[in-house]
Amino acid sequence: MSDARGAGPHRQALHDGWTLRAVSGRQAPPEVDGRAVPATVPGCVHTDLLAAGLIPDPYLDDNETALAWIGRTDWVYENTFDRPAGDHQRLDLVCAGLDTVATITLNGVEVGRTENMHRSHRFDVTSLLRAEDNTLAVRFDSAYRYAEAHRDRLGDRPNSYPEPFQFIRKMACNFGWDWGPTLVTAGIWQEIGLHGWSVARLASVRPLVTVDGGDGRVAVHVEVDRAAELPLAVRAQVAGQTAEVTIPAGKRAAELTLTVTEPELWWPRGYGGQPRYELTVTLHGPDGDTLDEWHRRIGFRTVRLDTTPDAQGAPFALHVNEVPVFVRGVNWIPDDVFPSRVTRERLAHRFDQAEGANVNLLRIWGGGRYESADFYDLADERGLLVQQDFLFACAAYPEEEPFGTEVAAEAAEQIVRLASHPSLVLWTGNNENIWGWHDWDWQEPLAGRSWGRGYYLELLPRLVAELDSTRPYWPGSPYSGNEEIHPNDPAYGTTHIWDVWNTDDYPKYREYVPRFVAEFGYQAPPAYATLRRALSDEPLAHDSPGMAHHQKAADGDRKLRRGLDAHLPEPRNFDDWHYLTQLNQARAVQLGVEHFRSHRGVCMGTIVWQLNDCWPVTSWAAVDGDGRRKPLWYALRRAYADRLLTIQPRDAGLAGNGGLAVVAVNDGGRPWRASVTVTRLTLAGEPRAKATLELDLPAYATVTLPLSAELARPDEARAELLVAEAGDRAGRALWFFAEDRDVRWPPPALVAVVEPFDGGQRVRVTARTILRDLTIYPDRLDPFAQVDEALVTLLPGEAATFTVRSDAPLDPAALTARPVLRCVND
Incomplete structure (x- = not known):
């Protein structure tokens, strides 16, 4: 890349050679106070102190508590570098992300101050740079001190946790959540470097992609920064089409429109392919030299949100390319408390897990971050839809300065940054804040003070409309679409269902027929190997110190026990408790998903809370903090399959008195034709009644097939079940007439044969008696071992054959006995 004036930009990363030290007298212990340690950039204080051996791993035992001083300490990052070669009119220091309250000095001169983790910043440092030995320092003041000062100045506001997270534009869950640790970070968390340029540069490129009839259109909005008032040319190219426009001297913006005839459409996974087209935008000076360039891959697709009132209320249905998509979603939280540890490879693995569970949408929750370029590129590539919350969660947020200005700048930057991504189909204003204002006793303590309404219902919708009208905005999750209707009314818009976990039993999901469920879930502990890595408890028990510390939900252990008591046999020891709580989580979510999907048409989406964890913890996640799949993941894969066969109660007279139906749901693109055999059996496998139902189901449709009283009414509820099958076990649905705790289970009898293969072992289990929810836990023998299936009845x-993958052979006797091989009736 040329360094001649006007010939092109020069970018120099400043990622090497940094040191970190605590500002003396600010909370740090003596072994850290004032001591300079090597710093990794991008990174954060916690990971640098951990790498230097100065703190224990914050994720283990209760170390988190002993490290609270880090968030109350001021820190300084320092680096020395030489001025880039070349004759540039401008040299800018570009900070992609500073966490959070930063003062930047170069050669002892203050360059700027920042107070928003979710924005980038650019500073002209041309006149400050020396040829050699430039000293750059970034001081981070305590996030706590900043937030508490604004809280004291503006007056406190209600929130869900006793932390001041709504008084700073920072990742809220750093301050702790009901699944996350309190680890308040600081640091240069994204790229930092120098940008040398002359004449002009591309300040922003905002491509708005639409499809009209058979044609795709790209309206490219360009803004430039200038170092010279000369005429400029902007050229855009995509799919063999080129457009060019002149920006006269004194002007800083232009728009170009490209039309592509009959482009291949981008589709969500399961609906079609994900073709993308390279869009290139170049900026040229008066002599034709290239001054700057910008590249993205775009996809041609339309997205529309249908909320037209109907007889049941008002729907919430996403249409992509005018095809209604039933959302099979999961909520996404930051995959690590320390974002620099989340690599593209790690995200790709997590996306593999989402796809493996038949997920088609990820909702990026509003207490975390605007996700990375890698996250969105992977979503584009794989056809995973994304709903991105603006970053407000579970609190009344002040709208006074400096927050109003910061929020507007942050939102505008992120809307522009993400506009090119076809996977992004919905912006959401906040998580639970409108609901909180209505239902969580906020109004009296607020006493008329601002709480965020102006953001969600005025500022953010205006910015989305101005900057990217190609995708919908929804003010909150949950939200009914109208301030006159309760924000969590299931008949309107989006709904969160949390009474099931907090106060009720999970069959209550069947009392709801919502339009769209954006959050619901049930807890369970992480994998055994994850617990053993993270906790030093001896013995390990559901209420041992480490387990208790890694259970952040209010009364979480008691709620887990309430669920066990309602459904499952009494656990005799920790191994039983671990298996049964994981099983109950899977059962609860599967029941909810299957019920909601059985009402496809009225209900058009479910987003399970949650896919992932950020550390080892008992939580609602399907994939734990070490990346291991919990039994819930396997249940979700079944419940989210394109073709779902489920047995559902369909009137008030269930409880063994009839009122059952087989519901078939086809979310695939082809018709589903099959004969469905429904049999009422004893636990010993003896048939009591049988019927065959014919299934002829179009794509993207559902059908309800009522069952006769002969099938739906058992002779003895505690000893019978219903089995519905559509050709194979993948198309099988079960209905037990009694809870497991009351069923007359026979002692399990089975034959297990273990056969090695390259990369693992196959375990073939033949049942001599019924085996309820048979599951193998190979991580108890090898932390890295995985199994392909779980919860098989x-x-x-x-x-059934279970494929266990591990680097080393596992002991066959241990692999086929408790506590590795489990079933409810063992």
Whole structure:
């Protein structure tokens, strides 16, 4: 890249050679106070102190508590570098992300101050740079001190946790959540470097992609920064089409429109392919030299949100390319408390897990971050839809300065940054704040003070409309679409269902027929190997110190026990408790998903809370903090399959008195034709009644097939079940007439044969009796071992093969005995 004036930009990363030290007298212990340690950039204080051996791992045992001083300490990062070669009219210091309250000095001169983790900043440092030995320092003041000062100045506002997270534009969950640790970070968390340029540069490029009839259109909005008032040319190219426009001297903006005839459309996964087209925008000077360039891959697709009132209330249905999409979603939280540890490879693995569970949408929750370029690029590539919350969660947020200005700048930057991504289909104003204002006793303590309404219902919708009208905005999750209707009314818009976890039993999901469920979930502990890595408890128990510390939900252990008591046998020890709580989590979410999907048409989406964890913790996640799949993941894969067969109660007279139906849901693109056999059996496998139902189901449709009283009414509820099958076990649905705790289970009898193969072992289990929710936990023998299936119910005489992958052979006897091989009736 040329360094001649006007010939092109020069970018120099400043990621090497940094040191970090605590500002003396600010909370740090003696071994850290004032001591300079090597710093990794991008990174944060916690990871640098950990790498230097100065703190224990914050994720282990209760170390988090002993490290609270880090968030109350001021820190300084320092680096020395030489001025880039070349004759540039401008040299800018570009900070992609500073966490959070930063003062930047260069050669002892203050360059700027920042107070928003979610924005980038650019500073002209041309006149401050020496040829050699430039000293750059970034001081981070305590996030606590900043937030508490604004809280004291503006007056406190209600929130869900006793922390001041709404008084600073920072990742809220750094201050702790009901699944996360309180680890308040500081640091240069994204790229930092120098940008040398002359004449002009591309300040922003905002491509708005639409499809009209068979044609795709790209309206490219360009803004430039200038170092010279000369005429400029902007050229855009995509799919063989080129457009060019002149920006006269004194002007800083231009728009170009490109039309592509009949482009291939970008589709969500499961609906079609994900073709993308390279869009290139270049900026040229008067002599034709290239001054700057910008590249993205875009996709042609339309997205529309249908909220037209109907007889049931008002729907919430996403249409992509005018096809209604039933959302099979999961909520996404930051995958690590320390974002620099989340690599593209790690995200790709997490996306593999989402796709493996038949997920088609990720909702990026509003207490975390605007996700990375890698996250969005992977979503584009794989056809995973994304709902991005603006970053407000579970609190009344002040709208006074400096927050009003910061929020407007942050939102505008992120809307522009993400406009090119076809996977982004919905912006949401906040998480639970409108609901909180209505229902969580906020109004009296607020006493008329601002709480965020102006953001969600005025500022953010205006910015989305101005900057990117190609995708919808929804003011909150949950929200009914109208301030006159309760924000969490299931008949309107989006709904969160949390009474099931907090106060009720999970069959209550069946009392709801919502239009769209944006949050619901149930807890369970992480994998055994994850617990053993993170906790030093001896013995490990559900209420041992480490387990208790890594259970952040209010009364979480008691709620887990309430669920066990309602459904499952009494656990005899920790191994039983671990298996049964994981099983109950899977059962609860599967019941909810299958019920909501069975009402496809009225309900058009479910977003399970949650896919992932950020550390080892008992939580609602399907994938734990070490990346291991919990049994919930396997249940979700089944419940979110394109073709779902489920047995559902369909009137008030269930409880063994009839009122059952088989519901078939086809979310695939092809018709589903099959014969469905429904059999009422004893636990010993003896048939009591049988019927065959014919299934002829179009794509993207559902059908309800009522069952006769002969099938739906058992002779003995505690000893019978219903089995519905559509050709194979993947198309099988079960209905037990009694809770597991009351069922007359026979002692399990089975034959297990272990056969090695390259990369692992196959475990073939043949049932001599019924085996309820048979699961193998190979991580108890090898922390890195994985199994392909879980929660398999076998009737007498049936067999299943489990594929266990591990680097080293596992002991066959241990692999086929408790506590590795489990079923409810063991």
